Amino acid sequence: MPAGTCAESRPPLPLPDTPTTRKVWRIHDYRLDLTLQCGQAFRWQRHGPRWWGVADGKPVELVQNGTLLQARVPEPVPDWAWLENYLQLHAPLPAIWATFPDDPHLHRARAQWHGLRLLRQPAWECLASFLLSSCKRIEQIQQVIERLCRRWGDPLPALEGLPTLYSFPPPGRIAAATEAELRACGAGFRAPYLLAAARAVDQGRCPLDELPRRTYPEARAALMNLPGVGPKIADCVCLFGLGFLEAFPVDTWIARVMRERYFRGRRVSEETLAEFGRSRFGPYAGYAQQYLFHDRRMTDRPREAHLHNPPSG
DNA sequence: CAGGTC
DNA sequence: GCTGG
Numbered sequence: 001m002p003a004g005t006c007a008e009s010r011p012p013l014p015l016p017d018t019p020t021t022r023k024v025w026r027i028h029d030y031r032l033d034l035t036l037q038c039g040q041a042f043r044w045q046r047h048g049p050r051w052w053g054v055a056d057g058k059p060v061e062l063v064q065n066g067t068l069l070q071a072r073v074p075e076p077v078p079d080w081a082w083l084e085n086y087l088q089l090h091a092p093l094p095a096i097w098a099t100f101p102d103d104p105h106l107h108r109a110r111a112q113w114h115g116l117r118l119l120r121q122p123a124w125e126c127l128a129s130f131l132l133s134s135c136k137r138i139e140q141i142q143q144v145i146e147r148l149c150r151r152w153g154d155p156l157p158a159l160e161g162l163p164t165l166y167s168f169p170p171p172g173r174i175a176a177a178t179e180a181e182l183r184a185c186g187a188g189f190r191a192p193y194l195l196a197a198a199r200a201v202d203q204g205r206c207p208l209d210e211l212p213r214r215t216y217p218e219a220r221a222a223l224m225n226l227p228g229v230g231p232k233i234a235d236c237v238c239l240f241g242l243g244f245l246e247a248f249p250v251d252t253w254i255a256r257v258m259r260e261r262y263f264r265g266r267r268v269s270e271e272t273l274a275e276f277g278r279s280r281f282g283p284y285a286g287y288a289q290q291y292l293f294h295d296r297r298m299t300d301r302p303r304e305a306h307l308h309n310p311p312s313g
Numbered sequence: 314c315a316g317g318t319c
Numbered sequence: 320g321c322t323g324g
Contacts, residue, residue, distance in 0.1 A: 039316070134317040140323075141316095188321030193318085230318050251316040270317095293316080 019076030023083075025069045029093045031115025032064040038294050040240050041119055042129050042142045043149075043168070052162055055086040056122060059156045059165045074157040088120050096245075096284045105261055106281070106288050109295035116294060118287060119240060123208040124201060125168040126241030127223070130233045131194050132187060140186070147185040152177065174198035193228025200226055208241075216244040231271060239286040248277035248285040257296045 036044040036051055044053035051062040060083060061072040071083055084090060100106055128148075133141050145168075152169035174182075175198040182191035200206040206226060211219040219242055223234035235249035250258070250270040258273045259265055262280075281288035 130316090135315045135321085137315065137324085183321075186322075190317095190321080228318060232317060236316090249316085253316060255316095297316085 019078045021073050021076050023071045023080050025071075025084075025089060026067055027064075027069050027089055028067060029115055030064070030069065030089070030117060032062060032069065034113060034116040034294070035087075035119065036062075038116060038290070039138050039297075040236075040290070041121055042138065042145050052159070052165065054156065054165050054167065056082045057156075057167055058082065059159055059162075061159050061162065072159060074159045085120055088117055091117060093117075096287055099282045099284055100288060101280060101282070103280070105257075106291060109291040110288075113291050113294050113298075116290060118245070118290060120243055121241050122168070123211065123237065123241040124171055127197060127201070127208065127229075127233075127237045128168070128174070128194060130236040130240075131197055131228055132190050133236075134190065134233070144186040148174070148182075151181075151185065171198045171201040175202040190228065193226075196227045197229070212242045212244075216246055219244060220247070231274060235274065239289075245284045245286045246278055246282070248274050248281065248289045250274045250277065251293070253296045253300075254289060254293050257292055 032051060033046070036053070037046075041053075044051050049063050049065070053060060053062075058073055058077070063070045069087075069089075071080070097110065100110075129141065129145060132144050136144075148169055149166040152173040153166035155164045156167055158164045174194060177195065177198075179191045179195055182194055187194055197206070201208055206222060211222060214222070216238060220231075220234045220238055223229050223237055224231065229237075232249050232251055235247040238244040238247035239249060248254075250273045254277075255270055255273055258277065259268055262276065268276075277289060278285045
């Protein structure tokens with residue numbers, strides 16, 4: 001290519017390995033809106049039909065149009081495996097459903113929220129996010145995370161026409177912060193937990209990168225060694241960040257649903273519910289959890305709203 | 314009182 | 320118990 005030539009012309013037929021900034025997939029059983037909005041990831045913004053966010057450290061714009069999914073990134077990439085993995089485009093949905101028991105509740109929830117998928121997020125981002133999630137609404141979690149990213153993340157190359165997005169701050173950056181600074185970002189009583197987790201990961205005391213190669217119980221236990229990480233947060237990280245699809249996070253919503261439907265409203269511990277969920281729904285219990293969770297949430301607050309919704313008792 | 318944890 | 324709806 002002659003030097004000094006303006007980049008006004010492109011190769012007529014890009015070879016398979018030619019780095020590109022755009023990609024289109026044909027996908028089935030996938031609903032981007034549900035998947036990015038359901039509270040498993042906290043950094044996606046919707047603007048009309050477009051979604052902006054950071055996947056695996058890279059800024060991305062996504063648009064879904066029926067069975068077409070389109071992605072755009074600021075700098076050409078040689079392949080798109082990172083995004084396919086993050087979005088779990090190749091998750092074998094029919095095979096997953098085939099493992100589910102014949103359960104009327106699950107069947108209905110699955111039909112209603114068809115297209116809701118589990119993402120595969122970076123483990124540290126996932127751990128930090130869910131450490132910040134307790135007793136917070138999704139919007140608040142998003143806010144805190146956004147502040148953390150702007151303060152300790154790096155500005156990323158911007159997509160044309162879009163504002164600059166920031167990387168999720170690596171453990172070392174958070175580890176170097178003070179508890180007061182984290183509180184100032186809105187972390188509240190979770191600040192010391194986040195700080196301790198960042199230090200543990202940064203110093204190799206919690207080897208997040210190795211956990212996917214261990215068994216689910218081992219990974220879960222390793223996470224629960226961290227202060228502030230109990231069964232619920234550990235399971236969220238196992239499910240959304242480590243790829244243990246048998247994990248069955250039990251939060252208050254799921255606990256309510258399970259006690260009502262499977263235990264006649266009896267008082268059962270959350271660990272019992274988690275075990276029950278895993279054994280009833282099997283190797284992909286996490287998918288079942290997500291359908292049941294989303295179903296319950298949307299039933300209780302139909303417009304994902306700021307409606308008060310006082311208890312009916 | 315909120316998608317927990319110690 | 321942080322903090323906000």
